[in-house]
Amino acid sequence: MAHGAAGDGVDAGRLDLVPMIDCIMLLLIFFVMTTKFSTEEKAISSLLPTDKGQSGPGKAKDIKMVNICIYPASPRMVKGYQPSEYAAELKKLTNNNSGLVIEDVYMRVGQREPIQINGKVLTKKEGERMVAEVERVHQYLGDELKKFENAGEPRNKQNDVVIHCYSGLSWKYALIAYDAVRNYEGQNTADGFKWTGDPRELDQARSVNFAPPRIRNYDKNELGNELYEIIHMK
Amino acid sequence: MSTRHHPLRLGQQDDHLDLVPLIDCVFLLLLFFMICGRLSTSERSEQITVPPARTATAVDQGLAGWRREIINVSARPAGDGTRGAVISIGATEMPLQAGGTEAYQRLRAILDRIYDQAEKYDDPRATLVKLPRVIVEVRADGDADYRTVQEVQQVLTDSLDLATMRPRKDPHHGRPFVNLDFTVRRPADKG
Structure with missing residues (x-):
């Protein structure tokens, strides 16, 4: 009897640690498999317009805007060509529309x-x-936006900024422009907008929006038209 | 005497492995994973390379009175060699078909349900629209086509008639979501 009791759990004064190790190993495997090491996610806030298509009293017809245009880089992507010529150039840049991503x-x-x-x-x-390239874009847009300042006006009365990006480019280009404008608003202005986290505070900030899509039929001719509009934007 | 007993004790220890160092190590590992790791939630588990932005601020998960909804836009190669995209919200994945609008219609249907359940406030821009107290977090891949993110914004503001993909004639009767967070990372972040 005495021998049996010792064999079940306690062996010469030693605890049987095997069940505990089993449990701990299982816990360890669970945590190893389910946890994810990622940096804390960060965000940049935006307030979308609610007055699309609005007309009538209360909406000024001659709203001044600062347009930021983003389009593929090429010696032929300059003013003076016809939409069909931009379409042909685009075809060349995307390797005959094979899905090649435009990087410049x-x-x-x-x-x-x-x-x-x-x-x-x-x-x-x-x-x-990358840090240097982001800095270069911020510097450029900051310098340019200074030239469009309405002196003495609060930030939400400054000219709206609208970002016109060619629809076939990557999202990162439009976002970097948005980021640069917000950075300019927050740091380079005397009464810079300070964001505390409440989404409604963006009403006090300058309006920065992404232009709605120009086309929805992405055939060659329409893409040429889109490029023509963006390249000739004032 | 002691010199004669010593080899005997060593021999006895060979029968019982000393598990204490092993347990110490395993406990340390367990503590490390429990403290440093974060359980992944379904919406954020998708690996998306978001674009860099200097003005990025930490996402405030606990803004009183506000709900957060996450829309993932991931860039995935389509079968024809072009760039495709998959939009997902919650557990629903909506692959974008070339020229198709079904994904946007399904997204809008989900957004309508969220709008109906959400607490509302009056649009401060006096457009007579009731806005939901919901912040929509758009986790878009930096390499996703801009047109996809552009359309998602149009669907969010409910400014499109999705049957025709033309601007709505009655923009003030929609169910817009206007408070957006674009998920980004700081340029210097390593992760």
């Missing part, structure tokens, strides 16, 4: 000189080069 883009404010952005650099693995 022009970004332009109003009718100012554009800068060329290298999209390949805007990836995580590029590290310092």
Whole structure:
């Protein structure tokens, strides 16, 4: 009897740790499999318009806007060509519309000189080069936006900023422009808008929007028309 | 005496492995994963490479009175060699078909349900629209086509008649979501 009791759980003064190790191993496997190591997600806020298509009293017909245009970079992606010529150039840039991603883009404010952005650099693995490219875009847009300041007006009375990005480009180009405008509003203005987290506070900030789609039929001719409009935007 | 007993004790220990160091290590590992790891929730579990932005702020999960809804827009190659996209909200995945509008219609149907359940407030821009106290977080892949994110914004503001994909004639009778967070990362973030 005495021998049996010792064999079941206690062996010469030792605890049987095997069941506990089993449980701990199971817990460990659970946590190893289900946990994910990721950086805390961050966000940039936006307030979408609710007055699309609105007409009548209360809406000024001559709203002044600052247009930021983003389109593929190429020597032929400049003013002076016809939509069909832009379409042909686009076909060349995308390797006969085979889905090749356009990485080099022009970004332009109003009718100012554009800068060329290298999209390949805007990836995580590029590290310092990406930081420098983001900084360059912010610097350009900040300098240009200063020229469109309405002195003495509060931030929400400044000219609206509208981002016109060619629909076939990557989302990151439009977002980097949005980020640069918000950065300019927050840091480079005397009464810069300070965001505390309440979405409704964006009513006090300058209106920055993404232009609605120009086309929904993405055939060659329509894409040429879209490019023509963006490249000739004032 | 002691020199004669010592080899005997060593021999006895060979029968019972000393598990204490192993348990120590396993406990340390367990603590590490419990404290440092975060359980992934379904909406954020999708690996999306969001674009960089300097003005990024930490997502405020606990803004009083506000709900958060997450829309993922992931770039996935379509079968024909072009860039495709999949829109997902909650557990519902909606692959985008070239030229198709079904994904947007399904997204709008889900958004309508969220709108109906949400608490509302008056649009401060005096458009007579009731706005939901919902922040929509758009987790769009930096390499997703801009046109996809553009259309998702149109669907969110309910400014489209999705049957014809033309702007609605009665924009003030829609169910718009206007408070958006675009998920981004800081350029210097390593993760």
